[in-house]
Amino acid sequence: MKGAMIMKFMILGVCFLMMVPIFAQSVIPAPCVEEVIQDLVTTHGEAQQFRIERGVRQCASLWREVDGSEEDFVKFCKERFLSEEAGVENLFAKFSHYIEILNGLRNRMNVDLQKFVHLDMGPISEIDRLFSEYDPGAHIQEDLYLNKIAFVVALNFPHYTLKEKTELGETWTRKEWAYARLGDKFTSRVPADLIQKWGQIQIQSDAYFGDYNVHIGQLVDENQKPYFDVDKALITHWGLRDELKALYALKEDGLEKQRAIQAVMLNIISQEIPAAMISSTEYTWNPHTNTVWKDGQEVEVAREMDARYQVMLNNFHILKEMDPYYPTEPTYILRNSEIDMEIPMDDIEQLFSDFLKDPVSKDVAEVIRHKISRKLETFDIWYDGFKPRSDIAETELDAIVKQVYTDVETFKKLIPNILLKLGYSQKQADHLSQHIVVEPARGAGHAWGPEMKGEKAYLRTRTPKGGMDYKGFNIAMHELGHNVEQIMTLYDIDHYALRGVPNTAFTEAWAFIFQERDLQVLGVTNQNPLAKHWSVLDNFWSAREIMGVSLVDIRLWKWLYQNPDATAADLRVAAMKIAKDVWNEFFADTFEIKDSTILAIYSHMIAYPLYLSAYPIGHLIEFQLEKQLEGKNMGEEMERIYCAGRIIPQLWMKNAVNTKLSGAPMLEAVQNALDALVEVEDLDKNVEDF
Numbered sequence: 001m002k003g004a005m006i007m008k009f010m011i012l013g014v015c016f017l018m019m020v021p022i023f024a025q026s027v028i029p030a031p032c033v034e035e036v037i038q039d040l041v042t043t044h045g046e047a048q049q050f051r052i053e054r055g056v057r058q059c060a061s062l063w064r065e066v067d068g069s070e071e072d073f074v075k076f077c078k079e080r081f082l083s084e085e086a087g088v089e090n091l092f093a094k095f096s097h098y099i100e101i102l103n104g105l106r107n108r109m110n111v112d113l114q115k116f117v118h119l120d121m122g123p124i125s126e127i128d129r130l131f132s133e134y135d136p137g138a139h140i141q142e143d144l145y146l147n148k149i150a151f152v153v154a155l156n157f158p159h160y161t162l163k164e165k166t167e168l169g170e171t172w173t174r175k176e177w178a179y180a181r182l183g184d185k186f187t188s189r190v191p192a193d194l195i196q197k198w199g200q201i202q203i204q205s206d207a208y209f210g211d212y213n214v215h216i217g218q219l220v221d222e223n224q225k226p227y228f229d230v231d232k233a234l235i236t237h238w239g240l241r242d243e244l245k246a247l248y249a250l251k252e253d254g255l256e257k258q259r260a261i262q263a264v265m266l267n268i269i270s271q272e273i274p275a276a277m278i279s280s281t282e283y284t285w286n287p288h289t290n291t292v293w294k295d296g297q298e299v300e301v302a303r304e305m306d307a308r309y310q311v312m313l314n315n316f317h318i319l320k321e322m323d324p325y326y327p328t329e330p331t332y333i334l335r336n337s338e339i340d341m342e343i344p345m346d347d348i349e350q351l352f353s354d355f356l357k358d359p360v361s362k363d364v365a366e367v368i369r370h371k372i373s374r375k376l377e378t379f380d381i382w383y384d385g386f387k388p389r390s391d392i393a394e395t396e397l398d399a400i401v402k403q404v405y406t407d408v409e410t411f412k413k414l415i416p417n418i419l420l421k422l423g424y425s426q427k428q429a430d431h432l433s434q435h436i437v438v439e440p441a442r443g444a445g446h447a448w449g450p451e452m453k454g455e456k457a458y459l460r461t462r463t464p465k466g467g468m469d470y471k472g473f474n475i476a477m478h479e480l481g482h483n484v485e486q487i488m489t490l491y492d493i494d495h496y497a498l499r500g501v502p503n504t505a506f507t508e509a510w511a512f513i514f515q516e517r518d519l520q521v522l523g524v525t526n527q528n529p530l531a532k533h534w535s536v537l538d539n540f541w542s543a544r545e546i547m548g549v550s551l552v553d554i555r556l557w558k559w560l561y562q563n564p565d566a567t568a569a570d571l572r573v574a575a576m577k578i579a580k581d582v583w584n585e586f587f588a589d590t591f592e593i594k595d596s597t598i599l600a601i602y603s604h605m606i607a608y609p610l611y612l613s614a615y616p617i618g619h620l621i622e623f624q625l626e627k628q629l630e631g632k633n634m635g636e637e638m639e640r641i642y643c644a645g646r647i648i649p650q651l652w653m654k655n656a657v658n659t660k661l662s663g664a665p666m667l668e669a670v671q672n673a674l675d676a677l678v679e680v681e682d683l684d685k686n687v688e689d690f
Contacts, residue, residue: 104452449486481514
């Protein structure tokens with residue numbers, strides 16, 4: 001380890017040296033730890049004191065009886081501590097090589113074992129589910145402790161707290177950052193059976209939503225007249241939300257259809273949805289009155305009975321079981337913000353709150369009222385009329401897609417052309433596309449990246465039996481953005497330890513950038529000179545919606561920790577109350593409607609713990625990146641920005657756009673857009689002409 005890095009740390013004071021506590025399960029007494037530290041400092045010199053202090057304490061916190069006696073611990077530390085830079089560099093290189101092999105092959109096995117539950121390949125059998133729930137790598141971490149590899153790394157590569165990385169990271173070299181990331185590798189020791197159980201629950205959660213479709217052709221009014229002429233199986237929440245958005249382009253009957261879809265959503269949230277209406281065409285249903293018919297006769301059917309909230313409880317319980325193994329982050333909320341996101345949760349909440357409270361939202365809402373010629377309704381949080389595609393009926397967009405992208409195989413073949421249209425060079429397009437596999441998703445669609453060079457990235461998108469439609473293409477563009485990031489930040493990064501991005505918000509940002517260019521790829525252009533201003537309003541409205549959803553998610557997790565013995569019914573009541581509270585605090589004045597629960601519809605909140613905050617942060621990052629991309633080559637600029645890899649978020653942003661992550665640039669642009677729309681021409685006319 002370079003002396004400069006050590007000195008930078010030491011000026012912060014010795015208080016940081018004591019930040020690694022001894023785990024409750026540790027068998028190494030404190031006097032032994034202090035004695036080992038002193039002996040090593042005497043042997044290797046005071047210049048190594050920080051590394052010795054941090055490494056020995058970290059190893060002691062993780063040592064168990066199965067690892068050996070107190071004498072074994074002392075012997076291990078004295079024999080395995082490396083003070084020469086050449087030895088540290090060699091250990092770093094060797095570990096990086098071997099961990100890439102383990103990560104890559106484990107990832108490949110998981111991809112293959114879960115294929116039948118993730119892809120549209122017919123009915124899922126019990127053996128499919130059992131294998132999909134098996135994690136072949138669940139024991140890897142424990143094995144690395146038992147054979148002492150984990151202890152060798154923990155002893156020689158200090159773990160830095162988020163505060164330390166923030167204060168020191170700006171002056172670190174790339175290698176110093178890579179060393180620090182290696183120091184993050186072994187900071188806890190979660191039992192393998194809990195890791196395996198967590199993997200099973202994740203698969204079960206995925207499967208719950210993967211099979212959760214509502215056939216909108218079965219939705220009828222009080223006279224049993226269908227709301228929709230054509231049936232579609234819409235997955236919750238994604239498909240329902242996207243169908244609702246598409247209906248803004250429908251001039252006739254669109255509003256009644258939107259209200260019907262919203263009623264479906266509200267029934268899902270309250271769990272009053274009839275269980276018989278989930279992924280079934282056997283019955284018809286009026287979602288406004290919750291009346292069900294079969295063969296024209298009204299029938300009584302059972303509601304879903306809180307299965308939705310039991311999925312969330314299952315996730316909470318397993319993650320809470322892991323809490324004791326993270327003494328410095330003893331809740332999943334802290335682990336999510338301090339370890340995964342590397343943005344303190346208080347900062348995230350404050351960022352969202354300040355953004356949502358900005359009064360400019362009322363002005364944007366007034367523009368929407370002009371465009372739709374009515375008062376806002378709660379589902380207008382998904383208003384989609386600022387986008388140029390909003391004036392094109394989805395049937396027209398479907399036809400445009402089907403002319404070129406007939407199926408997933410064709411989409412795969414045309415990926416190089418898509419990347420060329422987006423500004424990537426031929427070399428980049430060929431390199432990226434050869435590492436991408438495109439497959440039909442059973443659920444809403446997702447991207448799955450490689451963990452080892454030579455492996456593929458997987459793009460899964462929803463594809464109806466008739467071939468790819470606009471929804472599937474739009475999803476595919478989003479997932480393609482993920483794949484491009486995943487490949488570039490694996491193959492083009494200087495150190496394997498720095499592969500990837502600071503957190504999931506940064507890959508979401510790039511996926512949003514791709515998704516926003518879907519019409520460009522289809523050859524549909526917007527000639528309106530004010531288009532960029534409308535785009536700003538669209539980004540702002542989308543960011544507000546997902547921030548509200550994310551705050552519901554965060555507050556509900558806080559409620560769970562305060563009520564760990566809650567039942568699924570208790571959680572349902574709490575979710576609806578919290579959704580109303582967030583709505584009333586940040587949306588009621590803008591919409592002039594109170595007590596809506598609509599913000600609780602997102603499936604992520606139920607199945608993907610605390611993932612939602614990545615989306616609004618991703619929107620803010622996307623906006624700042626879009627400004628950076630203006631007038632520049634997209635492929636070259638992405639390579640410059642994203643190859644910073646997995647450093648902390650604020651430092652990444654400074655390197656990318658020369659400013660920190662903030663909502664202020666978007667809020668300023670919104671006000672400028674509103675001013676421009678008024679200044680250039682009368683706002684009412686601009687609205688009509690858009």
